[in-house]
Amino acid sequence: MRKRERENPCLICGHYHKYEEGEVCGICGHRMADTSERSSIQVGAFPSEILPDFLYLGSYDNASRSELLKAQGISRILNTVPSCQNLYRNSFLYHSLQDDKSLSFDDAIQFLEQCEREKARVLVHCMSGKSRSPAVVMSYLMKCKGWRLAQSYQWVKERRASVELTQVVSQQLQEYEQKIFGSNETTFPAETFSFGFAKNDAVPVPAFNTSTGPSIFDRPLDVPPQQFAFGAGQTVNQPNSGVGDVSMGGA
Known part of the structure; x- marks a missing residue:
């Protein structure tokens, strides 16, 4: 050398x-992150x-x-x-x-x-x-706090904006949610979540804690959030919702 x-x-x-x-x-x-990784790594x-x-x-x-x-x-x-x-x-x-x-x-x-x-x-x-470790944290919130995947994702994303789950990791989280709760609670709105797909300027960024619904921050950490708003008035955890796939693809 x-x-x-x-x-x-x-x-x-x-x-x-x-x-x-x-x-x-x-x-x-360890290696240098490629261009797409460097753009989303939290500084x-x-x-x-x-x-x-x-x-x-x-x-x-x-x-x-x-x-x-x-x-x-x-x-x-x-x-x-x-x-x-x-x-x-x-x-x-x-x-x-x-x-x-x-x-x-x-x-x-x-x-x-x-x-x-x-x-x-x-x-x-x-x-x-941005992917593997956030997924582990989300799995913990689901298993130990009783939160569904959408709720767990929102909580983590708001605290680490660079989170961007890959398609493989997203699928594993969906399967784990079904293992814990017996079903996937909801399908994420396609217009709200890109989860690593090629970015489209026309796709709105998720608007967390808007006035369209109660915030999960109004509840103690040991109480699962029941209802909150995603994006343009989209609401997750609707009453009597059927089993659906959580659509979270990734690059």
């Missing part, structure tokens, strides 16, 4: 690899707080900043990407998901429940913090 390379480690993972040239790190698997060193003093969501960049995590009181890390190395085993308690294709929601939730019982703050992360 040339001296120049030794003096210039990757600013994200700290290892020596040609990050700017797109080389994958041989130690932790900022701190992870997003999903549930106060307990559950945080972020990227591998966030997980690599140990001092900032300690400053937030985070002591445990749930790594949802097998190829991402757990960098600070002496400083944090790690739990890693082992399947890089299918998310093990029950495994992840078991770890998160343990963290909650022991009043430990935990970071859930993937590479960019």
Whole structure:
């Protein structure tokens, strides 16, 4: 390895690899995000707080900043990407998901429940913090808070705007919702949610907490939100709604 390379480690993972040239790190698997990923990755060193003093969501960049995590009181890390190395085993308690294709929601939730019982703050992360890790957080909200998928998505999206579920991950969440509740509660309006499809300027951005319906923030966290507004007056969780597919495609 040339001296120049030794003096210039990757600013994200700290290892020596040609990050700017797109080389994958041989130690932790870190790589430069492609153009579409970089456009939606949340800017900022701190992870997003999903549930106060307990559950945080972020990227591998966030997980690599140990001092900032300690400053937030985070002591445990749930790594949802097998190829991402757990960098600070002496400083944090790690739990890693082992399947890089299918998310093990029950495994992840078991770890998160343990963290909650022991009043430990935990970071859930993937590479960019926009698909795998948000999906795990949504699965936790469904299983442990009793919220449906649409409600869980809204809660997480409002706290981390860069969330953009892939089609594969969306499908896994739909299946998990059906496993928990016995059905998919609703179909997301196609004109409201793009979930990673090619952006269309004519498609409105979801309008959260508008005056068209009660906000989920008016309820305690342990009370499942019953009704709220999506987009232009669209309402989810209609009474007597039938079983439907949650249409959440992704790139």
